[in-house]
Amino acid sequence: MGVVTSLFARRMVAAAGNRVDAAATLAAVGIDAGAPWDPRQMIPAEDYYRMLEGMAEQFDVTDLPVRTGASMRLDEYGALGLAFKAATTLRASYARVERYARLWTSVVEYELRRETGSTLFMLRRAAERRLGMRLSNEATLVSAVSIARQVSPDLVVPLEVLVGHPGPQSTEAHEAWFGCPLRFGAGLDAIRFSDATLARPNILGDEGISRYLATHLEEELSRLPVAPGLVTQARDAIAQALSGGKPRMSEIARGLGLSARSFHRRLSEHGLSFQALTEDTRRDLAVGLLRDDRHSLAEIAFLAGFSEQSAFTRAFKRWMGTTPASYRRSGVGR
Structure with a gap:
């Protein structure tokens, strides 16, 4: 779960007035009620939602x-x-x-x-x-x-x-x-x-x-890092979609609850692109599958989103400098 500024929590508690114990309510989410308000102080979103639900148990919200x-x-x-x-x-x-x-x-x-x-x-x-x-x-x-x-x-x-x-x-x-x-x-x-x-x-x-x-x-x-959760979720979504062909950014973004525009912006702000993320995911997936002899080269090509094994071979040689068959025979990474 991500984070939100402590400003939101402070404002919610202030709006509740004397219907809650302000100091105790804020302390429960790691905020010192007596400290200066600082929007840069972040709290877990999960704690913030739980705080609001606790307030709802005390009065009509x-x-x-x-x-x-x-x-x-x-x-x-x-x-x-x-x-x-x-x-x-x-x-x-x-x-x-x-x-x-x-x-x-x-x-x-x-x-x-x-x-x-x-x-x-x-x-x-x-x-x-x-x-x-x-x-x-x-x-x-x-x-x-x-x-x-x-x-x-x-x-x-x-x-x-x-x-x-x-x-x-x-x-x-x-x-x-x-x-x-x-x-x-x-x-x-x-x-x-x-x-x-x-x-x-x-x-x-x-x-x-x-x-x-x-x-x-x-x-x-x-100075803000890309949320690791976003990148991990995007990689997982891309990997799952590859067997249906190369996925579209709009489809992956929608699955993550984002617009394509917002997803693109989140990646580009830190030097990433959907195309590069997809390419990296295909490569990593292919490399991982080649280490398992249970999958044929044709199956790996399909799972990595290639309609033809020859296209997979060309892409893999571009990525790793060798063919999939040679990489498997070399036993690299096992």
């Missing part, structure tokens, strides 16, 4: 995500919050979130998807939709509108809000906050904005400052 999301302030997000403010338009602000959200969390992907006359600001979280995740997703959607209203000269009202999971018994608090049609059980989590809304200039937008902050964020992003 129906409107907790709304109160939490509405209370989020850009000044608490560090350089990313400043970059959101300094972007020249609301679309540019959300583009900052799309690219740099990994500085907040490793479990959520954001995407701006253009459609005819509107744009979806989407969030994806690839895991079981347990109660803690549902509460977190709702708070994230609310906070996305909250921070937009902090930079826009006019009230930001979406065209509609889509929530992937079924809604609570009452959605009055959600509807009052968003001020637009709200659809639970939609199968995805997203906010639809008109293009005119996203084209609005921000109050403090400044192109020069925005470029400077983007450079700073790029440096921070470059």
Whole structure:
């Protein structure tokens, strides 16, 4: 499981008020309630979801995500919050979130998807939709509108809000906050904005400052490693799909709960590409299978995604400098 910024946990507990023991609740996830708030302090997402589920056992949490999301302030997000403010338009602000959200969390992907006359600001979280995740997703959607209203000269009202999971018994608090049609059980989590809304200039937008902050964020992003889980899961998914031919990036990304665009970005930020990852996976799979005499060369070619054994032989010679048959006879790696 990945991590999320401690800022989210602190805001949830603050929104709960005296209905929970703040110090004990935060201590349970490794946060010192008396220490300064630091968005760079990360906590396991599993602990965060468990914390929210524990709060749900103590009081009615129906409107907790709304109160939490509405209370989020850009000044608490560090350089990313400043970059959101300094972007020249609301679309540019959300583009900052799309690219740099990994500085907040490793479990959520954001995407701006253009459609005819509107744009979806989407969030994806690839895991079981347990109660803690549902509460977190709702708070994230609310906070996305909250921070937009902090930079826009006019009230930001979406065209509609889509929530992937079924809604609570009452959605009055959600509807009052968003001020637009709200659809639970939609199968995805997203906010639809008109293009005119996203084209609005921000109050403090400044192109020069925005470029400077983007450079700073790029440096921070470059220091983040690719999540080992993502690479491992991608390799496993590619290996399983190879017997059906060379897999498509969109198919592997979808299986990981990501868009192709987000998957490509996660890899390219650290010098990886889907093509290279697929090639490496094919090579490693083939090498491993050649060490097992139970598989014929034709079977290995098929399992590695080659329609013809001759194509497999050419690829293997390019990879290893020898043919599959010679590699097997040499006994390398046994």
